[in-house]
Amino acid sequence: MHQGFQPARRAALVTLAGVLAACGGGGSSDSDAPPAEPVGQVINSSIKSASTGSTYAIQVYLPPGYAGGTAQLPVIYATEGDAPYGAATPGTGGSSRSRFDTFKESMQRRGTAAILVGIGGTAWRNTDFLQPGASKYLDFIVKELAPAVESQYRADPKRRALSGLSHGGYFVIAALVLEAQAGRSPSFSHYLSTEVSVGEHSGPAGLLAFEKTIDGKPLPTTLFIAGAQNGNHPLLGIPLYNQMAAQTLPGLVLIKAEYSTSHVGADVPAFEEALRRFYS
Structure with a gap:
């Protein structure tokens, strides 16, 4: 039995909207300014896993219009959602955004009609992503986290994606192989x-x-293997793709992509290409 989310807080996110202050008799008042454009909602919670024994911070991004809709939406499960990632927003003096934040922003820019679930627990990546821990971590996502998400949100159980980088990218392969x-x-x-x-x-x-x-x-699934010219992709990703392409794996749609960037730098273009390919 999975344990339900422990709600932490609910935050509605809005874009910045310019407000013209009144200037003399002919200026516009605040009431004339356009309303802020909604860009979705983030819900923070946690879940204690019976499979791994760990408690994971969970962030769920719901796209604009979710509250007023009725359709089930695809869900992207992003491992290492709490990993420090990318540069801070200019002028804020804040810390680096997380992998979840960065992916969420990509989805907001594109207007992707999907749910993003950021899974915390980066500190346990060397246990959860590698065997023997990967089997337990897979059980956590499939048997505990996904059912909890699908019971609380309009999440389509037939349209789930699993995303990972580096050891997380290995875990994605391991999940496919183990099942x-x-x-x-x-x-x-x-x-x-x-x-x-x-x-x-x-x-x-x-x-x-x-x-x-x-x-x-x-x-019967789609595997997208992506990487960097200056990273693991030439040594691992491409040989893995070539081997699988030569095998008999009925139903598999196999796709590869390579980017002129670094190991970590490949993550955002790969995710954005996945959004273009699978969620347009």
């Missing part, structure tokens, strides 16, 4: 792996051998 090894259908419609690492394996050969165990198994 296929167990003979289970994929829990996600889209697996978004950026700059995949070798995980707990000793090198590229170990990663490829791990994936090779599922050759011939049905995989």
Whole structure:
């Protein structure tokens, strides 16, 4: 049984709107200014996992118009949602934005009609993303977190995406492989792996051998393998893509992308390309 969210606070986000102050007799008053444009809502909470024993901070972004809508929306589960990420907003003196914040802003710019779930717990990445911990962490997301999200929001269980970078990118691959090894259908419609690492394996050969165990198994899902020219992609991502492309994996849609950037720098363009491809 999953334990429900523990609500922390609810914050409505609005864009800045220019307000013209009254200037002499012919100026505009504040009442003439256009209303602030809503850009969605973020809900902060936490969930205690029976699978891993850890408590994870959870952030849920609901897009504009969610409250007045009725349709179920796709959900993107972003691992390491609390990871410091990117530059601070200019002029604020604040700290770096998180991975969740950065992804949320990309979705706001594009007007993406999807729910974003940022999963905290970056401090446990070397346990949760690698075996043997990855099996328990996968159970947490699939059997505890996703049902909680789907019980509280209009989240479509048939349109789930899982996103990870580096060790998180390895976990995305591991999630796909572990379920296929167990003979289970994929829990996600889209697996978004950026700059995949070798995980707990000793090198590229170990990663490829791990994936090779599922050759011939049905995989009715989409796997997007993305990375940087100056990162892990040439050594790991491309060989992994090539091996899977040569295998018999019925139902699998396999996509790759490469960017002229660094290891971490590939994450945003990969996510934005995923938004273009899958959520337009």
